[in-house]
Amino acid sequence: MAVSCNDDERKRRLRGLGYTDAEIDVVDKEEYGKLDATNQKAYVKQDIKACLQRADLHVSNPDSGNMVSHFNSLADQLLTFVALMIRPGLVTPTPLERCMQIAYTAKLNSGCISRQVGAVVTDVNFSVQSVGWNDTPFGQVPCSLRNRFDLTNGHDQDAYSEYEKLDVKFISAALAGNEKFLKVASTGRNISYCFKDEYNQLTGKDNQVHTRSLHAEENAFLQIAKYGGRGVEDGKLFTTASPCELCSKKAYQLGIKEIYYIDPYPGIAMSHILMGGSKNPKLIIFSGAIGRAFHNLYSPKLSFKDELNALSL
Numbered sequence: 256m257a258v259s260c261n262d263d264e265r266k267r268r269l270r271g272l273g274y275t276d277a278e279i280d281v282v283d284k285e286e287y288g289k290l291d292a293t294n295q296k297a298y299v300k301q302d303i304k305a306c307l308q309r310a311d312l313h314v315s316n317p318d319s320g321n322m323v324s325h326f327n328s329l330a331d332q333l334l335t336f337v338a339l340m341i342r343p344g345l346v347t348p349t350p351l352e353r354c355m356q357i358a359y360t361a362k363l364n365s366g367c368i369s370r371q372v373g374a375v376v377t378d379v380n381f382s383v384q385s386v387g388w389n390d391t392p393f394g395q396v397p398c399s400l401r402n403r404f405d406l407t408n409g410h411d412q413d414a415y416s417e418y419e420k421l422d423v424k425f426i427s428a429a430l431a432g433n434e435k436f437l438k439v440a441s442t443g444r445n446i447s448y449c450f451k452d453e454y455n456q457l458t459g460k461d462n463q464v465h466t467r468s469l470h471a472e473e474n475a476f477l478q479i480a481k482y483g484g485r486g487v488e489d490g491k492l493f494t495t496a497s498p499c500e501l502c503s504k505k506a507y508q509l510g511i512k513e514i515y516y517i518d519p520y521p522g523i524a525m526s527h528i529l530m531g532g533s534k535n536p537k538l539i540i541f542s543g544a545i546g547r548a549f550h551n552l553y554s555p556k557l558s559f560k561d562e563l564n565a566l567s568l
C-alpha cells in the first residue's frame with residue numbers, strides 16, 4: 256500500500272514538523288534515491304520508489320483543508336477498502352481505477368530492463384482513446400530481448416544500431432564490460448544491457464536523452480496520431496508513474512485537462528511546465544486499487560442474484 260500526497264503538500268508538512276529544505280533533501284535522497292540490488296542498503300532501507308511501483312492499494316492523503324474536516328477524504332478511502340475486503344464486489348470500480356488498471360496492465364508489456372510504466376489517454380468521459388507503455392519504437396527490438404554478447408559476436412544484427420555496431424569506442428567498452436557477465440551468462444540468463452547506462456558511462460555524462468524507449472505517455476499520445484482517432488482536447492491522461500517534463504509539455508499542447516499519476520516525486524515538470532499559462536491541466540494523485548488488489552476487491556464471490564435467492568430459501 257502506498258499513501259501519498261502531492262509533493263508541495265508533503266514538503267509543507269515536513270517544514271511544519273521543523274525540517275529545513277536541506278534536511279528534506281537529505282531524507283529524500285536517502286528514501287527515494289537510486290537503490291538497486293547491488294547496493295546493500297536496498298535490502299534494509301526504506302525504498303519509496305519501489306513501494307510506489309509495487310503498491311496495489313493507493314491512498315491519497317490530501318490536505319485536510321480545515322480544522323473540522325477530520326480527514327474525511329482519508330477516512331472515506333480507508334472505509335471503502337475495508338468494506339471491499341470484507342465484501343468483494345460491494346461496489347464497482349471507479350472510472351479512475353478502471354483506467355489506471357488498464358495503464359497498469361499495459362505497463363507489463365514494457366521491454367525496458369530498468370522500469371515499466373503504463374499510460375492511458377481518455378476523452379472527457381473516461382472513454383479510453385489509447386494506451387501506451389515505455390518501449391522502443393515499433394520495429395526496433397526492446398532492450399529485454401537484446402544481448403551484449405550477440406552485439407559483440409555479430410549475431411542478430413538487426414537488433415543493434417549502426418552506432419552500436421560501428422563505433423570503435425562503444426564496442427571496446429562493451430567488450431570490456433562483457434567479462435563480468437560471463438558467469439551470469441552461464442546461468443542461462445539473457446545478458447541485456449541498458450544502452451543509456453552504457454552510453455552515459457562511456458561519455459561520463461548523466462544524459463536522459465539517450466534512452467531507446469519512448470515514454471509510456473508519449474507512446475499513448477502517438478498511437479492516436481498513428482492509427483487515427485478522436486481528438487483528446489479536454490481529455491485525461493493516466494500514468495502509473497508521473498509525467499516527465501517532455502511528456503507534460505505534450506499533454507499541455509494536446510489540451511489534456513486532468514493528469515492522474517502515482518509517483519509524486521516529479522522533478523520540476525509540475526511547477527515549471529504544467530503550472531504556467533492559462534490552460535493548466537489539473538494534477539490529481541491517484542487513489543484506489545489496481546493490479547492484484549483490483550481483482551481481489553472487485554470480483555464478487557458469487558452473483559448477487561444467486562446469493563439473494565439462496566438466502567431466501
Ligand SMILES: [Zn+2]
Pocket residue numbers: 366367368369398449450467468
Ligand atoms: Zn531500456
Ligand SMILES: [Zn+2]
Pocket residue numbers: 470471472473498499500501502503
Ligand atoms: Zn515522459
